[in-house]
Amino acid sequence: MDEVTIQRGLSTHFKFEEFKSELQKNAVVEICQRKNDVLVSMPTGSGKSLCYQLPAVLHSDKITIVFSPLLALIKDQIDHLLALKIRAASLNSKITKPEREMIIADLKSTSPNTRLLYVTPEQAATTTFKVLYNNLHNFNKLAYLVVDEAHCVSEWGHDFRPHYLKLGELRDNCNVPCIALTATASAEVTKDIISNLRLSKDHRTFKTSCFRSNLFYDVFYPNMLEDPYKHLRNFIHECLKMKEEESLPKHKKSCGIIYCRTREQTEVLMERLNKLGIKTLCYHAGLKTHERLEFQDKWQNGDVPVICATISFGMGVDKATVRFVVHWGVPKDPASYYQESGRAGRDGKPSKCRVYYNRSDSKAVEFHLSQDLGRAGSKESRKKES
Numbered sequence: 001m002d003e004v005t006i007q008r009g010l011s012t013h014f015k016f017e018e019f020k021s022e023l024q025k026n027a028v029v030e031i032c033q034r035k036n037d038v039l040v041s042m043p044t045g046s047g048k049s050l051c052y053q054l055p056a057v058l059h060s061d062k063i064t065i066v067f068s069p070l071l072a073l074i075k076d077q078i079d080h081l082l083a084l085k086i087r088a089a090s091l092n093s094k095i096t097k098p099e100r101e102m103i104i105a106d107l108k109s110t111s112p113n114t115r116l117l118y119v120t121p122e123q124a125a126t127t128t129f130k131v132l133y134n135n136l137h138n139f140n141k142l143a144y145l146v147v148d149e150a151h152c153v154s155e156w157g158h159d160f161r162p163h164y165l166k167l168g169e170l171r172d173n174c175n176v177p178c179i180a181l182t183a184t185a186s187a188e189v190t191k192d193i194i195s196n197l198r199l200s201k202d203h204r205t206f207k208t209s210c211f212r213s214n215l216f217y218d219v220f221y222p223n224m225l226e227d228p229y230k231h232l233r234n235f236i237h238e239c240l241k242m243k244e245e246e247s248l249p250k251h252k253k254s255c256g257i258i259y260c261r262t263r264e265q266t267e268v269l270m271e272r273l274n275k276l277g278i279k280t281l282c283y284h285a286g287l288k289t290h291e292r293l294e295f296q297d298k299w300q301n302g303d304v305p306v307i308c309a310t311i312s313f314g315m316g317v318d319k320a321t322v323r324f325v326v327h328w329g330v331p332k333d334p335a336s337y338y339q340e341s342g343r344a345g346r347d348g349k350p351s352k353c354r355v356y357y358n359r360s361d362s363k364a365v366e367f368h369l370s371q372d373l374g375r376a377g378s379k380e381s382r383k384k385e386s
């Protein structure tokens with residue numbers, strides 16, 4: 001497929017006049033050829049979805065199956081595609097029986113209208129899906145197998161999902177190119193993606209450099225500060241360019257995330273900051289679903305600029321104007337820290353990442369790290385045995 005067709009597709013189907021980056025363009029051009037498996041490793045917000053959606057649309061006689069970890073992410077993608085008049089559907093537990101039957105009937109027809117079919121890894125393990133998949137594969141109707149958030153196949157990643165491992169099985173005897181996408185860049189995770197998804201030896205990789213020149217990192221020791229909470233407040237004022245008497249930043253979109261190690265910490269810190277005049281909310285797995293959604297929403301649309309959260313906050317957070325990421329307590333491990341602090345400054349503007357670190361909480365982390373190493377050791381020895 002030539003570049004002119006691809007460029008035209010970008011504007012007719014997606015209404016973009018240019019690619020977001022050279023890397024996005026190169027990935028699309030390579031994927032469109034359907035010659036090799038492809039691994040795309042770019043930070044969140046850099047437009048990874050388009051890397052498979054445009055090729056999927058351009059191969060208009062075939063279907064692309066996309067494995068994605070969360071129903072919420074799937075819904076966002078489908079809404080977005082339908083708004084562009086691109087036929088996308090999802091098979092999951094939330095849809096009604098007639099909807100499911102309609103989708104399946106279309107997929108089984110001689111020339112299906114569906115271009116992209118989204119499936120969770122759990123759904124992919126069902127017999128219904130496997131029968132459908134074999135049918136599509138045998139009739140040569142598949143354009144691509146796409147694995148989004150591919151780091152979920154790795155125990156080294158932060159969101160390991162056992163069902164992702166099973167996706168590798170679908171690749172046996174499969175002649176359809178596999179496209180794996182992730183924002184996680186670590187070597188261990190990349191290695192696991194390649195081996196667990198059985199990417200071919202000559203797969204191509206499109207990877208952004210991990211270096212983020214607009215992020216500024218520093219570390220403070222709360223023990224040595226007169227009042228760590230005021231210190232944090234001053235930092236927030238500075239990052240959000242707020243004056244003492246203001247309760248919201250002038251730029252409504254400017255905001256920040258404070259990661260805490262425990263639910264209790266998120267609540268305590270939220271209270272402290274509110275008392276110090278910074279509008280703050282919290283986010284953790286102990287909240288009711290509607291509270292979580294409401295809080296995330298308020299932060300997302302700028303009503304409340306600061307959110308104190310556990311690490312459950314993040315997947316799918318798509319806000320380019322995060323001016324700071326604080327870790328209140330030492331982060332879990334370097335890969336998580338890279339991922340979490342990397343949510344700052346996606347718009348390319350200067351942003352700050354700060355850790356408030358006490359020796360006492362580093363003990364907890366050392367314990368977890370030694371457990372991880374133990375686990376990795378036994379994994380290695382299992383491999384050797386088999």
Ligand code: ADP
Nearest residue numbers: 016018019020042043044045046047048049050
């Ligand atoms: P990722 O999966 O890498 O986190 P997404 O695919 O969700 O990123 O894309 C992030 C945003 O970038 C979306 O709003 C998308 O519409 C936008 N985007 C993608 N490609 C382009 C482009 N070529 N030009 C402008 N915006 C783009």
Ligand code: MG
Nearest residue numbers: 048049148149
């Ligand atoms: Mg994405």
